[in-house]
Amino acid sequence: MNDSSPAVIKTLLKQVGMRATPARIATLTVLSQSSKPLSHAEVSAELENLGVDKTTVYRNLNDLVGANLLRRAELGDHIWRFELANHHDEACSPHPHFLCIDCGDVFCIDEKYLQTTDFQLENKNVTVKEILVRGHCNDC
Incomplete structure (x- = not known):
């Protein structure tokens, strides 16, 4: 918006x-x-x-x-x-998110850092809807 x-x-x-x-x-x-x-x-x-x-x-x-x-x-x-x-x-x-495993803060990740594409697994079509990256933020 x-x-x-x-x-x-x-x-x-x-x-x-x-x-x-x-x-x-x-x-x-x-x-x-x-x-x-x-x-x-x-x-x-x-x-x-x-x-x-x-x-x-x-x-x-x-x-x-x-x-x-x-x-x-x-x-x-x-x-x-x-x-x-x-x-x-x-x-x-829809876009990827980062979750700090120490403080619980969440950040949006620019999609240019992660490619979200559709792919196929043995007779299954997969559409990536949500990606979550976990780690430690700079403040922690």
């Missing part, structure tokens, strides 16, 4: 048949301004000062995934993380 203004977000929500509530607009705004996937706890912390409770955040995240506006990823640490799923914006297309 190149433009994360409330007007653009309202239009996007209406296009998928969802009401443009203040909580949904705020949720999409937070995720559109993030450079990495965010957990429910991280989104909740960002929206706490707006008076949006954790239950509403949880429900909205799941509803937005169901509307294909967000993508949900579990990166091996049993924590769901959410990011934009705009298929027309290269920055929001």
